[in-house]
Amino acid sequence: xxxxxxxxxxxxxxxxxxxxxxxxxxxxxxxxxxxxxxxxxxxxxxxxxxxxxxxxxxxxxxxxxxxxxxxxxxxxxxxxxxxxxxxxxxxxxxxxxxxxxxxxxxxxxxxxxxxxxxxxxxxxxxxxxxxxxxxxxxxxxxxxxxxxxxxxxxxxxxxxxxxxxxxxxxxxxxxxxxxxxxxxxxxxxxxxxxxxxxxxxxxxxxxxxxxxxxxxxxxxxxxxxxxxxxxxxxxxxxxxxxxxxxxxxxxxxxxxxxxxxxxxxxxxxxxxxxxxxxxxxxxxxxxxxxxxxxxxxxxxxxxxxxxxxxxxxxxxxxxxxxxxxxxxxxxxxxxxxxxxxxxxxxxxxxxxxxxxxxxxxxxxxxxxxxxxxxxxxxxx
Ligand code: CAA
Numbered sequence: 001x002x003x004x005x006x007x008x009x010x011x012x013x014x015x016x017x018x019x020x021x022x023x024x025x026x027x028x029x030x031x032x033x034x035x036x037x038x039x040x041x042x043x044x045x046x047x048x049x050x051x052x053x054x055x056x057x058x059x060x061x062x063x064x065x066x067x068x069x070x071x072x073x074x075x076x077x078x079x080x081x082x083x084x085x086x087x088x089x090x091x092x093x094x095x096x097x098x099x100x101x102x103x104x105x106x107x108x109x110x111x112x113x114x115x116x117x118x119x120x121x122x123x124x125x126x127x128x129x130x131x132x133x134x135x136x137x138x139x140x141x142x143x144x145x146x147x148x149x150x151x152x153x154x155x156x157x158x159x160x161x162x163x164x165x166x167x168x169x170x171x172x173x174x175x176x177x178x179x180x181x182x183x184x185x186x187x188x189x190x191x192x193x194x195x196x197x198x199x200x201x202x203x204x205x206x207x208x209x210x211x212x213x214x215x216x217x218x219x220x221x222x223x224x225x226x227x228x229x230x231x232x233x234x235x236x237x238x239x240x241x242x243x244x245x246x247x248x249x250x251x252x253x254x255x256x257x258x259x260x261x262x263x264x265x266x267x268x269x270x271x272x273x274x275x276x277x278x279x280x281x282x283x284x285x286x287x288x289x290x291x292x293x294x295x296x297x298x299x300x301x302x303x304x305x306x307x308x309x310x311x312x313x314x315x316x317x318x319x320x321x322x323x324x325x326x327x328x329x330x331x332x333x334x335x336x337x338x339x340x341x342x343x344x345x346x347x348x349x350x351x352x353x354x355x356x357x358x359x360x361x362x363x364x365x366x367x368x369x370x371x372x373x374x375x376x377x378x379x380x
Contacts, residue, residue: 005067005071008068009068013072015048016071016074017075020076020080021079023044024038024076024079024083025079025080028080028348029348031082031206032082032205032345035198035200037206037207038206042083042086042087042117042120045117046116046117046118047117049061050117051087051095051115052115052117053069053091054069054091054095055115059112059115060112060116061095061115065307067303067304069092070248070300071248073245073248073252074248074251077253077256078252078255078256081204081253081352081355081356082204082205082206083206083207084248085207086159088246088248089121089123089158089242090114090121090159092238092242092244092245093238093239093242094121097123097167097225097237098111100237101225101230101234103225105222106222106223110185119163119164120159121163121167122157122158122165123158123238124166124167124169125154125235127139127152127153127154128155128211132368134235135178135232137152137170137181138152138153139170140172141168141171143173146221147221148170148182148219148221149216150186150192150214150219151214153211154211155211157209158209158362159207160198160209161198161210163188164187165185165188166185166186167184167185167186168212168214169181169182169183169235170231176229179229182229183225183235184219185224185225190218191217193212193213193217195210195212195213196210196211196212199211202354202357203351203355203358204355204358205354240312241312243316243317243319243320243369244299244312246359247295247302247319247320247323248303248323250295250323250324250326251327253355253359254288254291254323254356255292255296256352257348257352258285258288258334260334260347260349261284261285261288261333261334261337261349262276264338264347265281265337275337284333284336284337288330291329291330295319295322298318298319298323299319299323301319313372314372314376317364318369320369321366321369321373323359324356324360325360328353328357331349331355334353
């Protein structure tokens, strides 16, 4: 078993680290405080190829494997988890599904600008009454022959205001349950489509999260992805990959908080010596490091499964469940090691803790991951 990264993967890691340190770090506290979407930085991420990492070069993507993507997200999240989720949604939930299941026309028209970062995407599944219970879609896409009429409300949509292209999941035929659900491509600015209020969040505050309102929105049939009734499976398949991205984000949050705590523990003195010389702190660091290593192995394994063409429903759920718990545990300990300073924004670790929490909630809560995992293991 070879655990080493390839030359190319090491280069991607270095490029992401360099971008995060030099470009994301300088304004990260201010963006968090003001809930400021990093528009110019996201544009730059597009120029560097971070927004269509796994998309083929034929469609303006970077043609990289999932492991490279995960490594890049980890580095970005060590500094700025908001920038990381903006990229993760565009890469995993929008570009991947479009390339995998979209028509050639859809790929030319939508995937190309999304993969190059000229446009940004959003994935619209959650609703006021359908978060975890995703088959209970109330948004409708009524079949009118050559078009659909879409009505309803979507909630907690990442990139909600900043996106240009939205993949919207909606119920066409209630009688058919999940087999009556479709996914359609909606462009910003079309009549009847409105961006709702922005959420004032605990963490990932520089990413914009909105509700979306659809009022008799006319969507041509050619904007449906896949066959009639494929929408729910599209969402599930896309989320299985998306969860690897969120697991990588969680891993990066944990690693970022740990690195700060490690550095601080070697500088801060108490009782006549650096606090790292106290076993209470050294053991905390040992536990944090061990948890992160375990999470990294699970996240990389899920990415490897996807790259090998193996089924990754189980490994992505395990990776997300574990890495998100590690992100919470490690970021809380990082605050503890920083003491009073940890509670102050300037030291970054309190932001890591706030950012960590969402990784246990979005793209399937930890409880949903346990449903996925338990169903898989009980079936075998
Ligand atoms: N791949 C392919 N098909 C799948 C699948 C997968 N990974 N998972 C389920 N399916 C299929 C099933 O096979 C079944 O099809 P058949 O009837 O043809 O066999 C169909 O989908 C329905 O599956 P279930 O009966 O298992 O459905 P369920 O109602 O029990 O729900 C669930 C399953 C796993 C709980 C699912 O509802 C789920 O994942 N919920 C969480 C939704 C979620 O992750 N939301 C996050 C919102 S997006 C977000 O957060 C993005 C953001 O902005 C950051």
